[in-house]
Amino acid sequence: MARGRKRKAGKRLPCGKRSRAENRKDVMATALEARRRHYGVSAAQAKDERLGSALGRLAFAGYISGDQYAAGENYGEIIARNRAIMGLPMDQPRSVTGILINEGIFGGGAPDPDPELVAKVRKQAAAAILVLKAADSDAPGITGRKPSVLVHAAVCHDADALHWGPADMRQLCHGLDALCRLFRLR
Numbered sequence: 001m002a003r004g005r006k007r008k009a010g011k012r013l014p015c016g017k018r019s020r021a022e023n024r025k026d027v028m029a030t031a032l033e034a035r036r037r038h039y040g041v042s043a044a045q046a047k048d049e050r051l052g053s054a055l056g057r058l059a060f061a062g063y064i065s066g067d068q069y070a071a072g073e074n075y076g077e078i079i080a081r082n083r084a085i086m087g088l089p090m091d092q093p094r095s096v097t098g099i100l101i102n103e104g105i106f107g108g109g110a111p112d113p114d115p116e117l118v119a120k121v122r123k124q125a126a127a128a129i130l131v132l133k134a135a136d137s138d139a140p141g142i143t144g145r146k147p148s149v150l151v152h153a154a155v156c157h158d159a160d161a162l163h164w165g166p167a168d169m170r171q172l173c174h175g176l177d178a179l180c181r182l183f184r185l186r
Contacts, residue, residue, distance in 0.1 A: 147175030
């Protein structure tokens with residue numbers, strides 16, 4: 001009779017230790033199962049990459065159009081690039097490594113970017129922010145939060161917007177429409 005507890009099932013290395021390496025298929029299966037549970041979708045629908053973000057879930061559910069989704073994604077990329085170029089921390093780091101980089105503890109020694117690139121990124125970010133501020137002033141009906149706040153929350157902070165009220169959804173769509181015009185998506 002063997003001493004100790006029973007061996008756990010699974011692949012093992014030649015030395016006898018359990019292998020920790022999960023293959024890509026196992027990792028994807030775990031992610032798809034979680035999406036199915038959390039969002040109540042079928043296995044085929046869980047493969048849709050839009051379910052990975054709050055804005056994508058709005059597009060998946062049909063609350064916003066494909067153009068509005070693309071405009072929101074462009075806005076998110078521009079704002080993230082602007083924050084990186086200006087040396088500001090990410091809005092929402094997705095990992096502990098991201099937090100450590102933000103605090104300058106690790107990996108923060110990047111060379112200074114090209115001044116022309118800085119000017120270009122700042123100009124793009126300023127244009128996007130200006131368009132959203134203009135959407136705040138010409139928003140239909142003043143009920144609910146401002147379009148600029150809602151777009152930034154849904155895109156940059158990944159706030160779950162599926163349960164927002166109808167007034168907030170109208171304002172969000174108004175802000176995304178303004179971004180569509182800026183990015184010439186319609």
